[in-house]
Amino acid sequence: MFFILLLGVFLRLTFINKAEGLWNDEYVSWMISATPFNQGFWNEVFKQCHMPLYYLYLKPFSGCSDLILRLTSLVPSVIAIWIMYLIGKEYSKKTGIFAASITSVLSFLVYYAQEVRFYSILFLFSAFTLFYTIRLLKENNIKNLSGYIISSLLIIFTHILGIIFVFLNTLYILYKYKKLTKVFIIWFSIISLALLPLFINIMAQLPSSQWWGKFSYTNILFLFSDYLSPILTNNVNAPPIFFYNIKYALWITIPTVIGILGVVFAIKNNKGVTVAAFLYIVALSILAASGKIVFITKYSIETLPIIILLLSVGFTRTNKFGLILFALFISFHLASFFTPYYVTKIYRSEGHRIVGEILNHRNPEKIIYTYYAPDRFKRYYKDNVKEFYVSKVNRFEYKNSPVKILDNINNGEIFSIVFLDSVSFLDEDYLKKYKNNIPEMFATFSHIRNALVDELENNYKIISVDVSGSWTVITAKK
8 A cells, every 4th residue: 555655646746836837727726715714705705616615725825836736636635545445445455455556546536636626625525425435334333424424514515516416325325224314314404404595606606607618428428538547538628529539549448448347347236326426427417418517527526436446346356357457457547657648747728827927028018818807817927017807707898899998008008918719719700600609708708809909910019929828918019
């Protein structure tokens, strides 16, 4: 176990200090956690579509560097390796070693061990919940019951959708132990009623905060390939076809097939937790199909400890054949470390430091931001200049006349306009042709960009056009 833990730490530390800085979701995590309690912390929390526990966890580290912030995800990810060993050990020591090894090298977990988001601690809480589920079904005592309730509450207060998983898992326990029904109904009812206003508020925000993608069958396929292969595809939104890049085909297919085989070998004697995980994925699929959320692999991370356990049990029960499958599975993940697309080498193209460094170099007198407001870049750009913006909040004010924001620029002033390319990449001909099939946010910010660029080219002196990652910064003089 020492060497398994050491390997897990090594993989999670490689390339952890990202030159691109925090990207949007990470920046939101930091920005909320850095807000003082008496200056709107809870207001910022309730604007989000996630629960508050992670922001409280991150708060003591909010004044730290990017590296320290990323280490707050690495630590629970390493602890989870040991917890998965204990879970597997409930079956056999060999199963425990398999579970810990898979957790140690699994690319999906390595990636989120470096992300300033709640998924790493959510996996840890989910592992604890699985551990106490197994222990509670073996021995109904106050220690195991308390462990299950506490770990379940940690899930609920970290991830709004986790309440669905906890509900399904609790139903399974009630089915197995009917004498626990009264206890579970009381605590679950109290928590549900207490969280109901927050749950309604968050569910109302989900459609507007998750506007960029549509549900398709590929989301389900990529869920398994993201969990089981070294290639992560559905971090933000899945491509429309499964084999979208032929050079990834073997890296995706072979480990995923091996993983599915392991799960199938183990289902027979683990039907309860398997059904709970399956129903949770079905519930998320229904929410995605109805337009409430975008189906992203990380949103179902509560099921991953179950999948890892099933893999480990399946490999254990098939003896030599299982050992071969286990070795192949681990080898694929380790071999991918030596490729340019290993998960810790993935370029964060929307990192905010990219913009900060461009602005620091160009040193404009004024700045106009599009899509994001200025506060999103204060971590990396702190010069005291006048700033204006067209954001998601005030976009309709400029939708019909984008160039009026240039009225804030005086003759002779040098200014920069910041564009996020990933939301403003459509030309006017495309917008007109497919206007009814384009998400409003893409259409609006593409139109705003097109109008501003056209105005600059015709009536201003363009000094520089800096394109880096997903950003374009145009510096011009009026």
